[in-house]
Amino acid sequence: MSRKVTDNVVETGASDTSAPRHVTTIIVGSGFAGLGMAIRLRQQGRDDFLVLERGSEVGGTWRDNTYPGAACDVPSHLYSYSFALNPDWTRSFSKQGEIQNYIRSVAQRHDVLDNHVFDCDVTSIRWNNETTQWEIGSSKGAFTADTVVSAIGALCEPSLPDIKGINDFEGEIFHSARWNHDADLDGKRVAVIGTGASSIQIVPAIANKVASLDVYQRTAPWLLPRMDRPYLLPERLAFKHIPGFQRLSRAAIYAARETQVLGLTRLPVLMKGFEALSRAKLAIEIRDAELRRKVTPNYRIGCKRMLISNEYYPALDRDNVDVVTDPIAEVKAGSIVTKDGTEREIDALIVATGFHVTDSPVYETVYGRDGRSLAEVFDEIGQQAYKGSAVANFPNLFFLVGPNVGLGHTSMVYMIESQINYVADALATIAEQDLHTVEVRPEVQRDYNRDLQDKLAKTVWNTGGCASWYLDKHGNNTTLWPDFTFRFRSLTRQFDVDAYNVTTSAAARADDQKVVAP
Ligand code: N01
Numbered sequence: 001m002s003r004k005v006t007d008n009v010v011e012t013g014a015s016d017t018s019a020p021r022h023v024t025t026i027i028v029g030s031g032f033a034g035l036g037m038a039i040r041l042r043q044q045g046r047d048d049f050l051v052l053e054r055g056s057e058v059g060g061t062w063r064d065n066t067y068p069g070a071a072c073d074v075p076s077h078l079y080s081y082s083f084a085l086n087p088d089w090t091r092s093f094s095k096q097g098e099i100q101n102y103i104r105s106v107a108q109r110h111d112v113l114d115n116h117v118f119d120c121d122v123t124s125i126r127w128n129n130e131t132t133q134w135e136i137g138s139s140k141g142a143f144t145a146d147t148v149v150s151a152i153g154a155l156c157e158p159s160l161p162d163i164k165g166i167n168d169f170e171g172e173i174f175h176s177a178r179w180n181h182d183a184d185l186d187g188k189r190v191a192v193i194g195t196g197a198s199s200i201q202i203v204p205a206i207a208n209k210v211a212s213l214d215v216y217q218r219t220a221p222w223l224l225p226r227m228d229r230p231y232l233l234p235e236r237l238a239f240k241h242i243p244g245f246q247r248l249s250r251a252a253i254y255a256a257r258e259t260q261v262l263g264l265t266r267l268p269v270l271m272k273g274f275e276a277l278s279r280a281k282l283a284i285e286i287r288d289a290e291l292r293r294k295v296t297p298n299y300r301i302g303c304k305r306m307l308i309s310n311e312y313y314p315a316l317d318r319d320n321v322d323v324v325t326d327p328i329a330e331v332k333a334g335s336i337v338t339k340d341g342t343e344r345e346i347d348a349l350i351v352a353t354g355f356h357v358t359d360s361p362v363y364e365t366v367y368g369r370d371g372r373s374l375a376e377v378f379d380e381i382g383q384q385a386y387k388g389s390a391v392a393n394f395p396n397l398f399f400l401v402g403p404n405v406g407l408g409h410t411s412m413v414y415m416i417e418s419q420i421n422y423v424a425d426a427l428a429t430i431a432e433q434d435l436h437t438v439e440v441r442p443e444v445q446r447d448y449n450r451d452l453q454d455k456l457a458k459t460v461w462n463t464g465g466c467a468s469w470y471l472d473k474h475g476n477n478t479t480l481w482p483d484f485t486f487r488f489r490s491l492t493r494q495f496d497v498d499a500y501n502v503t504t505s506a507a508a509r510a511d512d513q514k515v516v517a518p
Contacts (some may be wrong), residue, residue, distance in 0.1 A: 018141050018142070019142075020135065020136075020141075020142035020143055020144045021141065021142070021143050021144070022133075022143070022144045022145070023048060023049060023050045023143060023144075023145050024046075024048035024049060024145065024146050024147065025041065025046075025048065025049040025050075025145060025146065025147045025148070025149065025427060026049065026050050026051075026052060026134070026136055026143055026145040026147075026148050026149070027049060027050070027051045027052070027148075027149045027151055028051075028052050028122050028125070028136075028148065028149070028150050028151060028152055029051075029052075029053060029054075029060060029150070029151040029152040029153060029156075030051045030053040030055075030058040030059070030060065030107075030116060030151070031058070031059060031060015031061055031062070031063075031103075031151065031153050031156075032060060032062075032081075032103065032412070032413050032416050033060070033151035033153060033400035033401050033416045033419070033420075034051055034053070034060070034149070034151030034400065035051070035058050035103065035106070035107055035112070036081060036400075036413075036416055036417060036420050037149055037151055037400060037420050037423065037424070038051050038110075038112040038115055038116075039081075039083070039106070039107075039110040039112055040420050040424045041424065041427070042110060042111065042112050042115075043110075044424060044427075044428065046427075047115070049115060050115055050116070050117055050143070051112070051115055051116045051117070052117050052120040052122050052136070052138055052140070052143070053116055053117065053118050053119075053120060054119070054120060054121040054122065054139075055118065055119070056118050056119050057104065057118065058103055058104060058107045058113075058116070059100045059103045059104065060153055060156065061153060061155050061156065061177075062096055062099045062100045062103060063100055063103075064156070064177050064178070065096060065176070065177050065179075065198070066096060066179050066181070067176050067177075067179040067198060067201070067202050067205075068179075068201075068202060068205035068206055069201035069202055069204060069205030069206075070095065070096035070198075070201060071093055071094065071095040071096060071201060071228075072093055072094050072095075072096075072099060073093065073197065073226070073307070073308050074093075074257075074410060074411045074412075075092055075093055075253045076089035076091065076092060076093060076094040076098075077089065077239075077246060077249050077250045077253060078250055078253045078254055078257070078410065078411045078413075078414070079094065079099070079411045079413055080102065080413060081106060081413060081417065082414075082417055084106045084109070084110075085246050085247070085250070086102055087236065087239035087240035087246055088236065088239075088240070089231060089236075089239075090230060090231060090236075091228060091229065091230050091231060092227065092228055092229050092230075092231065093226065093227075093228040117138075117140055119139070119140070120138050120139060120140040121138060121139040122136060122137070122138045122365070123137045123138055123139065123365060124136070124137040124365045124366075124367070125137075125148060125150075125365060125366045125367070125397075126366075126367040127367060127368050127369050127394065127395065127397075128144075129369060131144070132395075132436060132437060132503075132508065133145065133146060134146070134147070134148045134396065134397070136148070146396060147396040147397070147398070147427060147430065148396065148397050148398070149397075149398045149399075149400060149423055150362075150366070150397065150398070150399050150400070150402075151399075151400040151401065152360075152362055152401075153401050154355070154357050154360075154401050154406060154479065155177075155354075155355045155357065156355065156360075157355055157356040157360055157361055157362065158175040158176075158177050158178060158351075158353075158354075158355060158356075159353055159354050159355050159356045160175065160351060160353065161193060161328075161351065161353045163193075163328055163330070163331055164329070164330040164331070165330045165331040165332055166331040166349075168331070168332070168333055169331050169332070169333060169334075169349055170333040170334060171334060171346060171347045171348050171349060172185075172347070172348040172349070173348070173349040173350075173351065174350065174351065175350075175351045175352075175353070176194075176198040176199070176202060176350060176351065176352040177198070177355070183348060185206055185209060185210050185348055186209050186210070187209075187210070187211050188210055188211055188347040188348050189210070189211050189212045189214075189345060189346045189347045189348075190206065190210045190211075190212070190213050190214070190346060190347065190348045190349075190350065191213070191214040191215075191216060191336055191344070191346045191348070191349050191350070192213065192214070192215050192216065192350045192352055193216045193328070193349070193350070193351050193352060193353055194216070194218075194351070194352035194353045194354065195215060195217040195218070195219070195220065195221055195352075196221065196304075196305070196307075196352060196353075196354055197305060197307055198352045198354075199215070199352035200221060200223070200307050200309050200312040201309070201312075202350060202352060203215055203312060203315050203316070203321070204309070204311035204312055204314070204315035207315040207318055207320070207321050208318070210320070211320065212320050212321075212322070213318075213320060213321045213322070214321075214322050214324050214336070214344050214346065215316065215321065215322065215323050215324065216324050216328055216336070217294070217295070217323055217324065217325050218325075218327070219297070219299075219304070219466065219467070220294070220295045220296060220297045220298070221297065221304060221305075221306075221307045222274075222275070222278050222297050222301045222302075222304070222306050222307065223278055223281060223282070223306075223307050223308070223309055223312060223313065224274060224277060224278055224281070224306055224307070224308050225277070225281060225308065225310060226308040226309050226310050227308075228310075254410065254411075254414070257409055257410040257411075258409075258410065258484055258485065258486070260302075260409040260410075261409065261483065261484050261485075263302065263460075264302050264408070264409065264459060264460050264461070265455070265458065265459045265460075265482050265483065266458065266459075268300065268302075268460055268463075271300065271301050271302050271460065274301050274302070274306065275300075275301040278301060278306075279296075281313070282295065282296065282313065285313035285314055285317070286313050286316065286317050287317055288317065291316060291317065291323060294323050294325050295313070295316065295323060298465075299464050299465040299466035300460055300463075300464035300465060300466075301460075301464075302408070302460040302461070302464060303460050303461060303463075303464025303465060303466035303468065304464075304466050304468045304470075305408045305468075306408065306409075322344075324338060324344070326338035326339050326340045326342065327339045331349070334346065334347075336349070354469055355469070357469045357479055358383050358469070358471075358472035358473070358478055358479065359472075359473070362374075363375035363378055363383075366394070366397075368391075368393040368394040368395075368397075369393050369394070369395055369439070370393055372393065374391065374394070377391065377393060382449075382472055382474055382476050382478055383403045383472055383478040383479075384403050384404070384445065384449045384478060385399055385402045385403045385404070385440075385445070386440040386444060386445040386448050386449075386499065387419075387422060387448065387491060387492055388401075388402035388403055388404055388405035388419060388481075389402055389419055389422055389423060389426075389492070390438075390439075390440040390445075390500070391440065391445070392439060392440050392441065392442040392445050393439070393442075394439070395437040395438065395439035396430075396437055396438060396439075398422075398423040398426060399419075400416060400419045400420065400423065401415070401416060401419070402419075403478050403479065404449075404452055404477075404478060404479060404480060404481055404482075405419065405481050405488065406470070406479040406480045406481065407480065407481060407485065408461075408480065410485060414485055414489070415481065415485060415488060418485075418488050418489045418491075418492040419492060421489075421492055421493060421494075422492035422493075422494075422495060423495075425493075425494050425495040426438065426495040428495075429495045429497055433497070433502075433504075434504055434505045434506060435497075435502050435503070435504055435505065436502075436503045436504055436505045436507065436508040437501075437502065437503045438497065438500040438501075438502050439500060439501050439502075440499055440500050440501075441499060441500060441501055444499040444500075452482060453476060453477075455482040455483065456476075456477040456480070456482045459477070459480075459482055461477050461480055462477055
C-alpha cells in the first residue's frame with residue numbers, strides 16, 4: 001500500500017458510514033513515540049502504515065502543554081532523537097516552543113506527514129477473531145489493521161480532582177495541559193491546585209502578573225537547582241561543525257544522569273547528597289521560617305519525581321503568593337474553602353493535578369481476543385506488559401511508553417527509541433517469517449513482571465514514604481523502569497519471537513480455504 005492510503009482517507013472524507021479502510025499497521029498518536037515509529041517504518045522502506053493523531057499536528061505532550069513556563073527538565077542534547085541531533089538548541093534545557101518546533105521539523109524532514117491522519121480521535125480498538133484483524137473506530141471513520149502500535153503516551157489524559165463543587169466554579173478554570181490562552185490572568189486573584197512538575201513551572205511564570213496567587217499544596221516536592229543557560233555562539237558552532245562533539249556531549253549527559261539509578265534503585269544512601277543540596281537550596285531561597293516549614297518534604301528524595309527550578313521558591317516567597325496546606329473542602333462559585341473553614345476568593349482556578357496514568361480511560365476502549373478490555377484485564381492483574389510492549393490476549397498490538405518503561409531521571413526519548421527498535425524488529429519478523437499473529441505468552445509476561453516487581457520493591461519509589469502516580473491502586477509500581485536504561489536498550493534490541501505464541505499466514509490461508517471449500 002502506498003501513501004495514497006492517506007490521500008484516500010482525505011479524498012473520500014471517510015466517515016462513520018464508509019467501509020473500513022485497511023492498512024497493514026496503524027500507529028495511534030504522534031508524539032515523540034508515534035512519530036519516531038513512523039520514521040523507523042519509513043526508513044525500513046515501508047509505506048503501508050497510517051498514524052492516527054487526535055491533535056491537528058505532531059508533538060503529543062509538547063504540543064498540548066503550552067502553559068506559561070513550560071520547559072523540559074532533561075538537557076536538550078539528550079532530549080532528542082539519536083537519529084536527528086539538533087546542533088541549534090539555544091539553551092541547555094529547552095522550552096516547550098523550541099521542542100515542539102524540533103518535533104515538527106523532524107516530521108517534515110523525514111517525510112512522514114502524508115502518512116498522518118490529523119484531528120482523528122480514536123474511539124475504539126477491537127480485535128476481531130473472525131477476520132483476525134484489528135478494527136479501529138475513529139472520528140475520521142473506521143479502519144482495519146493487521147498490527148496496531150499504541151503510542152498514546154502516559155501523560156495525555158488530564159486528571160481532574162474530584163473536589164466538591166468544582167464544576168460549579170464560575171470563573172476561569174482549566175487544566176495545566178489544556179491552558180486557556182484567552183484567559184487574561186493579569187491582575188486577577190488566581191489559585192493553582194497541585195505542586196508537581198507542571199505547577200512549579202507555572203507558579204513563577206505568572207506570580208508577578210497576577211494580583212494574588214494561592215498555591216494549594218498537598219505534598220511538598222523536592223527541588224534541585226536548574227542548571228539552565230543559553231548556549232554561547234562558539235558552543236553552538238562547535239556542536240554544528242566539530243565532528244562528534246555533540247554526540248560526546250550527549251553521551252556525557254547520559255552517563256551523568258545514569259549514575260542516579262544506583263541511588264534511586266539500590267543504594268538510597270547515595271541520594272543523601274541530593275537531599276542535602278535540596279535542603280540548602282530551600283534555606284537560601286525562602287526567608288520565611290513558617291513558609292520553609294510548609295514546603296519542606298516529609299518523605300525521601302526521589303520517591304516522587306525530583307523537580308528542578310531556581311524560580312519556584314523565590315516565587316512562593318513573594319508577598320502576593322500564599323502556600324495553602326490545609327486540605328480543600330469545597331470549591332464555590334468564586335472561592336475555595338479549606339477544611340479549617342477559611343474561604344479564599346478567586347477569579348481563576350488552574351488545575352495542575354497531573355494525568356490518568358495507571359487508570360487511563362483509553363484502556364476502556366481497547367478490546368482483546370477474549371472480548372475483554374485492557375481496563376478489565378489490568379483491573380485484574382494490574383497494569384502490566386512484557387517489556388512494556390506487549391500484553392497477553394492482545395495479539396499484534398504493541399505499546400510504546402507502555403507499563404514500566406517510565407523514568408524520572410533521564411530522557412524518555414531514549415526509552416522510546418529502545419521500544420521502537422523492538423517493535424520495528426517485531427514487525428520485520430512478522431513479515432520475514434510470514435507470521436499471521438504474535439501474542440506474548442502469559443507465563444512469560446507473568447515471570448517478567450514478577451522480576452520487575454521484585455526489583456521495584458527495593459527502590460525509593462516504593463519505599464520512600466510518599467504516594468505518587470508511579471503506584472497503582474494496589475500499591476504496585478507499574479510505571480517505572482527499575483534499572484539502568486542501557487539494560488532496557490539491550491533487552492529490546494531484538495524481537496524475541498520465542499516469548500510469543502504465533503500463528504502463520506500459511507495456516508490462516510489454509511483455514512480460509514477450508515471455509516470456502518464445498
Ligand atoms: O502532575 P503531578 P504534573 N487535591 O501528578 C496534586 C511530566 N512533566 O502535571 O503530590 C489537591 O506530578 C498532587 O499532589 P500529591 C513529569 O513526568 C514534565 O505536575 O499527589 N492536590 C501534585 O502536587 C511529571 O511527573 C515536565 O499529593 C492534588 C499535583 O497535583 C508529570 O508530567 C513538566 C489533587 C500533580 O502533580 C506530571 O506532572 C511537567 C487533589 N485532588 C510535567 N490531585 C518537565 O519536563 C492531585 N493533586 C519539566
